[in-house]
Amino acid sequence: MESFEEGQTVVRRDVHRTGRVWSEHALRVVAxxxxxxxxxxxxxxxxxxxxLYARALAEGDRSVRTEAFDAMATGVWGLTDAVWQETELLLWKQPTAWFSVNAFYVPDGDGRRLRNWYVNFEHPTRRTADGFDxxxxxxxxxxxPGLSRWEWKDEDEYAHVRRLGIVTDSEHQAVDAARDQVLAMITERSGPFxxxxxxxxxxxxxxxxxPRLPRPAAAGESGAPAAG
Structure with a gap:
């Protein structure tokens, strides 16, 4: 599949192993x-x-996030339209990596500043006609921001999805290897660092x-990739 052009809108989708779409997010290509x-x-x-995830954000109730994962385990959930708020986001994703590196920027006087880096552990990408899964x-x-301190986030939820079987043993092993890889990148100042x-x-x-999503999607729409 050909490379995306700078400024082009692409869609990042989280796709469950059943082929159902868990989330969609519109982005613009930087490189x-x-x-x-x-x-x-x-x-x-x-x-x-x-x-349920949108409700958890609106209510500030993490227990509802647990309900969302429980729904994921059943394979039945609904999607709702949302709008990205407050921060600018810059994302770096190698196609075979089990993580992405994200930078979040917040208002600072008349400009913006880097608030923090955020490493999201996730599947390697599959290119689609609209973006990547x-x-x-x-x-x-x-x-x-200075790469001198870090902390793990959502370990409790990770344990929960492990118990539910959402994250398999092989995926868990890949995450463990990716954790070591990311910490080495931070220490060595490699990759985006x-x-x-x-x-x-x-x-x-x-x-x-x-960026806008290119088309409406029914809740749980199939997440089969195009090619590449």
Whole structure:
């Protein structure tokens, strides 16, 4: 499959092993090379999330997130339209990696500043005509802007999805290997961390409108990739 063009809208989808779509998120391409796809979004970007997950965000109730995972285990859930808010996001994803590196930016005076790095552990990507498919494996690593401190996030939810069988033993082994890989990248300042200063100064291109999803999707729409 050909590379995506700079500024092109792409859709990141989390697709369950049943082929049902768990979430969709519209992004714009910053760069697409043999090493990695770099994409971004700004406040106003369109998304679709599981209805229970959206409710958990609205109510600030993590127990509802647990209900969302329970629904995932049954294979039955609904999606709801959502809008990305507050932060700008810059995402780095190698096609075969079991993680993506994300940078979040927040308002700071008249500009923006890097709030934190966020490593999301997830499936390797499968390219589609609209973007790429992956699947979030729940556990994350939050890293401070200077790369000097980090902490694991959502370990309790990761244990829960392991008990539910959402994350299999082989996926768990891949996550464990990816954890070591990411910590080595931070220590060695490799991957996106090799040019951390440039990432810290990155800003959303004001000529780009907030990305929109290309078409409506029914809840649980099949997530079969195109090709590549």
């Amino acid at each position: 697409d090379t043999s090493e990695a796809l770099v994409a971004a979004c700004s406040p106003g970007a369109e998304a679709r999330w599981p209805a 992956t699947f979030d494996l729940t556990v994350d690593l939050v890293v401070d 090799a040019d951390a200063a440039a990432w810290a100064s990155w800003r959303w291109n004001p000529a780009w409108p907030a």
